[in-house]
Each structure stands twice: as C-alpha cells, then as structure tokens.
Amino acid sequence: MQEPSGDIRGERTDAVESRPDGSESRRGFLEHAAGVTMAGGLTAGYGMLVSHAVRFLYPSETDPGSWQFVCTLDDLQPGDSMPFTTPAGAKLVVARQAEDPAQDDAFIALSSVCPHLGCKVHWEANNERFFCPCHNGAFDAQGNPIAGPPKAAGQSLTRFPLRIEGNLLMVWVPGTGISEVISETNA
Amino acid sequence: MSRLNAWIQERIPVHGDQLRELTNEPVPNHLKRWWFALGGTPAYLFVVQVVTGILLAFYYQSSPSAAWESVRYITEDARYGWYIRSLHKWAATLMIASVILHQMRVYFTAAYRRPRELNWVIGMCLLMCTLLTGFTGYSLVFEQLSYWGATVAANISDAVPVIGSFGKQMLLAGDTYNERTLPRFYILHAAVLPTTIILLMAVHITFIRLHGVTELHFEDESPDEPDHFNFFPDHLLTELTIGLVLMILLSALATVLPATMGPRANPLVTPEVIKPEWFFYVSFRWLKLFSLSVAVISTGFIIAAMFVWPWIDRLLIRLTRNEDASVYVGIVATFLLIGLTVWEAVVTH
Numbered sequence: 001m002q003e004p005s006g007d008i009r010g011e012r013t014d015a016v017e018s019r020p021d022g023s024e025s026r027r028g029f030l031e032h033a034a035g036v037t038m039a040g041g042l043t044a045g046y047g048m049l050v051s052h053a054v055r056f057l058y059p060s061e062t063d064p065g066s067w068q069f070v071c072t073l074d075d076l077q078p079g080d081s082m083p084f085t086t087p088a089g090a091k092l093v094v095a096r097q098a099e100d101p102a103q104d105d106a107f108i109a110l111s112s113v114c115p116h117l118g119c120k121v122h123w124e125a126n127n128e129r130f131f132c133p134c135h136n137g138a139f140d141a142q143g144n145p146i147a148g149p150p151k152a153a154g155q156s157l158t159r160f161p162l163r164i165e166g167n168l169l170m171v172w173v174p175g176t177g178i179s180e181v182i183s184e185t186n187a
Numbered sequence: 188m189s190r191l192n193a194w195i196q197e198r199i200p201v202h203g204d205q206l207r208e209l210t211n212e213p214v215p216n217h218l219k220r221w222w223f224a225l226g227g228t229p230a231y232l233f234v235v236q237v238v239t240g241i242l243l244a245f246y247y248q249s250s251p252s253a254a255w256e257s258v259r260y261i262t263e264d265a266r267y268g269w270y271i272r273s274l275h276k277w278a279a280t281l282m283i284a285s286v287i288l289h290q291m292r293v294y295f296t297a298a299y300r301r302p303r304e305l306n307w308v309i310g311m312c313l314l315m316c317t318l319l320t321g322f323t324g325y326s327l328v329f330e331q332l333s334y335w336g337a338t339v340a341a342n343i344s345d346a347v348p349v350i351g352s353f354g355k356q357m358l359l360a361g362d363t364y365n366e367r368t369l370p371r372f373y374i375l376h377a378a379v380l381p382t383t384i385i386l387l388m389a390v391h392i393t394f395i396r397l398h399g400v401t402e403l404h405f406e407d408e409s410p411d412e413p414d415h416f417n418f419f420p421d422h423l424l425t426e427l428t429i430g431l432v433l434m435i436l437l438s439a440l441a442t443v444l445p446a447t448m449g450p451r452a453n454p455l456v457t458p459e460v461i462k463p464e465w466f467f468y469v470s471f472r473w474l475k476l477f478s479l480s481v482a483v484i485s486t487g488f489i490i491a492a493m494f495v496w497p498w499i500d501r502l503l504i505r506l507t508r509n510e511d512a513s514v515y516v517g518i519v520a521t522f523l524l525i526g527l528t529v530w531e532a533v534v535t536h
C-alpha cells in the first residue's frame with residue numbers, strides 16, 4: 001500500500017496543538033461538545049428507528065374475542081357434556097354438573113388446549129381422562145391434572161368463561177386463529 | 188500475456204506475494220487429522236445450504252395456505268426438486284452434527300483457554316444460530332410436526348421469566364400460531380439468521396488468524412520433522428478433499444434417504460406421536476422429566492454456563508487444582524447428551 005502523496009490530499013495540520021494563546025481549551029471544549037452532540041443525535045435518530053422497527057415487528061392488537069351461543073339450557077341435562085368448536089377452530093367441551101343453573105359451576109367449559117405447551121388434548125373414553133400426546137400429560141373429566149408435566153406444575157385445563165342469558169348458554173371465545181385460513185384449502 | 192498481466196496489475200494492485208502473506212498462516216501438524224480440522228466442515232456445509240436454499244426459494248411459498256403444497260411441488264413435481272431439497276435437509280443435519288463435534292474437539296483439547304475465550308463465546312453464538320436455523324427451517328415445511336413443534340417451542344419461550352412472553356409474541360406474531368407466523372419463520376430462516384452466521388463466522392475466523400490455532404503436541408511426532416505446514420496450498424487441499432468427500436456423502440444420502448412429506452399441518456389435531464428434529468431430542472426429553480419452569484430455568488442455566496465456560500473452567504482449576512477437571516465434566520455432559528437423545532429416539536411417548 002502506498003501512502004497518498006501530500007500534494008494531492010493536502011498536508012495534515014494539527015491546528016489545535018499549535019495554538020499557544022489559550023484558545024486551545026475553548027476549541028477543545030467546542031470540539032468535544034460537537035462530538036457529543038453528533039453522537040447524541042445519531043443515537044437518538046437510529047434509536048428511534050430501532051424502536052419503531054421493534055414496535056412494527058411486535059404484533060398489533062387483533063380481534064380480542066366475543067361471546068358465542070352454545071345451546072339452550074334444556075339441551076344440556078345434568079351429567080351430560082357436548083363438544084363445541086369456535087369459529088376460529090378452538091375445540092371445547094361444555095358439561096353440565098348441576099340441576100340448578102344458578103349454582104356455581106353448574107356448567108363448565110374446558111379448553112382442549114393443554115396448559116403445558118399448547119398441544120391438543122383428546123378424551124380417552126377407556127381411561128376416562130383427557131390425554132396430551134406431546135409430553136404425556138393427563139387430566140380428569142373436570143380438567144384437573146393427573147399425570148405428566150401438567151401434574152408436576154399443577155396446571156388444569158383452561159376453563160372458558162360461561163354466561164347464562166335467559167335460557168341461553170353463552171361462552172367467551174378468544175379471537176381468530178390460523179384454522180380459518182387453512183380450512184379453506186384443507187380439503 | 189505480460190501486457191495483460193501489467194494491465195491487471197495496474198487496475199488491481201495486489202501482488203502475489205501480498206496474497207501469499209495474507210493466506211499463508213503456518214498451520215500446526217495436528218490439523219492434518221480430520222478430527223482437528225472439523226471447524227471447516229460446517230463452513231463448507233453452510234455454503235451448500237446457501238446454494239441449495241436459494242434454489243428452493245425459487246419455488247417455496249411462505250403463506251400457510253400454500254406452504255405445504257409448494258414443498259410437495261418441489262419434492263414431487265419439480266425436476267430434481269427432490270434432490271435439491273434432500274441435499275438441503277441432509278447438509279443441515281450434517282452441519283449441526285459437525286458444529287457439535289467441532290465444539291467437542293475444542294472443548295476436550297481445552298482450546299478455549301486464554302487468550303481464546305472470546306472465540307469460544309462467538310462459537311456459542313454460532314451454535315445457537317445454527318440450531319435456530321434448523322428449527323425455523325423445519326417449520327417451513329408446514330407439516331403436522333412442523334406446526335406442533337413450533338407451537339410447543341413458542342410456548343416454551345412463553346415460560347421463560349421476564350422476556351419470555353415478549354419472545355413468544357415476536358416469534359409467532361400473536362398469542363398463537365396465525366397466518367402471519369410462517370412469513371416470520373421464513374425471513375428468519377432465509378435472511379436474518381444466515382446473515383448473522385456469515386458475520387459471526389467472519390469474526391470467528393479473524394480471531395483464529397489473530398491467535399493461530401492452539402498448538403498441540405503428540406508423542407508420535409518426531410522432533411526433527413517441521414511441526415508446521417503451510418495453509419496455502421497444503422491446508423486448503425485438505426479442506427478441498429473434505430469438501431469433495433462431503434459432497435459425495437450428501438449426494439448418496441439424498442439419493443438413498445430422500446426428504447419426504449408428512450401430513451399437512453392441522454391445528455385441530457395434535458398427532459399421536461410428536462417429536463422435534465433429532466437435535467432437540469435432548470431438550471424434549473428434559474421437558475418430559477421436569478415441570479416446565481424447572482426445565483426452562485435449568486436449560487437456561489446450562490446454556491449460560493456453556494457461554495461462560497472458559498471462565499468457569501479457570502475457577503474449576505483453581506478449586507480442584509486439577510488441570511483436567513473440565514474433561515470429567517465434559518465426559519458426564521457427553522454421556523447425558525447421548526443418553527437423553529437415544530432415550531427420546533427409542534420411545535414413542
């Protein structure tokens with residue numbers, strides 16, 4: 001590599017060093033201030049860009065959910081249960097446990113999503129339990145954990161909020177998922 | 188000829204001598220053994236991934252309604268599609284395996300010790316990026332196991348204290364797998380992670396040039412032979428040979444055991460038997476052994492310990508007064524790694 005010759009680039013002069021009259025420190029201060037301002041401006045500018053980028057990538061609010069009609073109270077007798085699929089494809093089990101609809105827990109709606117890591121549980125009739133194939137989790141008919149990691153962590157199947165409006169049983173379901181998109185093409 | 192030479196010299200003023208000096212690091216003799224030259228293998232396979240990956244990207248579609256079908260098209264309809272896809276899959280497998288083997292050789296020869304601690308940390312970043320690339324790549328096929336693997340992984344992230352739920356949202360673009368998830372995996376797999384790997388490899392190799400590789404001496408080396416050879420052309424030839432052997436191996440694997448298609452992702456049904464890719468068997472088995480928080484926190488702790496191992500190693504030596512303490516830890520860790528992987532491989536649940 002050749003050094004560029006001085007006559008093209010111009011001589012480098014270190015002006016600061018050659019000032020004997022005290023303007024050196026003032027100049028030093030100004031240069032310092034300029035440097036700090038420059039760095040601050042760059043940081044603020046690019047920082048803003050990064051913050052916007054992160055907020056862009058973070059998911060925006062989507063449909064929070066809604067109350068959905070399940071059945072009339074007479075459709076579900078004490079001791080009975082029925083499957084329910086939300087528009088977004090989440091599968092629930094809704095069961096009636098008491099005669100008096102006003103009683104606490106007369107109705108329960110259990111999610112089929114395993115509270116451990118989100119796989120789908122299924123009802124094993126012969127074992128009378130919900131089984132999760134991902135890490136061998138199991139739950140009883142009330143959704144209480146009886147085996148596997150959910151048992152170790154004491155996680156039950158999620159209960160969906162239910163509401164009785166007159167003679168109608170309503171369930172709160174969260175917003176849209178992927179299954180709508182897929183089911184269109186999943187023939 | 189000499190006029191052409193002069194023309195080139197004037198425009199690209201780099202001398203052969205300068206090039207030779209730049210590339211001609213003397214290499215210690217032990218790098219003639221393949222076991223010690225293992226670092227070049229993932230680098231070579233990475234190039235294979237870039238080439239085959241770009242080819243696959245010509246046909247791949249990252250929308251959830253089209254993804255599985257586009258992979259099926261590549262595998263079954265596109266001419267030589269099965270070959271390109273199988274090369275990509277097998278090179279990924281071998282790349283991860285060779286990164287792990289390379290790391291084991293660095294570990295057991297204590298080549299991470301002063302002054303090479305930082306390069307070990309860079310290496311750990313490379314390991315993490317490589318595993319993440321493998322994970323996101325598997326998700327792109329959008330078969331049942333891709334979908335459920337990604338769901339499980341995102342929920343594991345959710346369980347990480349403090350940053351976990353942010354991480355899950357960033358990975359899935361929502362609370363659950365949705366139609367904006369797959370494009371994220373795609374851009375991570377095909378752009379963000381490969382670029383990061385290239386930058387990390389550049390730093391990794393710069394560090395190796397600056398420090399030279401660790402000198403090791405063996406009893407069977409006679410003292411009157413020179414103990415170094417030239418990087419160029421000798422070591423380059425070694426690497427080229429390894430590259431050719433790998434290419435033959437990859438072709439054979441791709442032909443004999445081509446990549447196949449599993450059933451398309453179905454968010455309503457979790458398959459009866461669910462497994463991640465083999466390199467996550469360890470952590471999958473670990474998850475089944477403990478409750479989620481214990482599994483996540485212990486995994487985080489192990490990874491953190493791996494990152495700062497060079498300093499833990501110093502502490503260990505001071506405490507045990509034994510230079511080889513790390514070897515015993517390494518042997519236990521290796522048995523655990525192999526044991527848990529095999530365990531997960533042989534049982535269905």
Ligand code: HEM
Pocket residue numbers: 223224225226227229230286287289290293298299303306307308309310311312313314317384388391395399400401
């Ligand atoms: C994409 C993955 C990687 C590539 C391409 C790569 C490449 C290389 C290459 C070419 C060498 C030269 C020596 C040799 O061939 O053994 C090397 C050395 C080294 N690697 Fe890696 N490596 C990768 C991953 C890792 C990982 C996961 C670690 C450990 C956490 C690591 C730690 C080191 C260290 C400390 C050295 C210096 C070894 C010595 O001085 O003998 N590398 N790497």
Ligand code: FES
Pocket residue numbers: 114115116117118119132133134135136137148149150
């Ligand atoms: S996801 Fe159900 S046991 Fe792990």
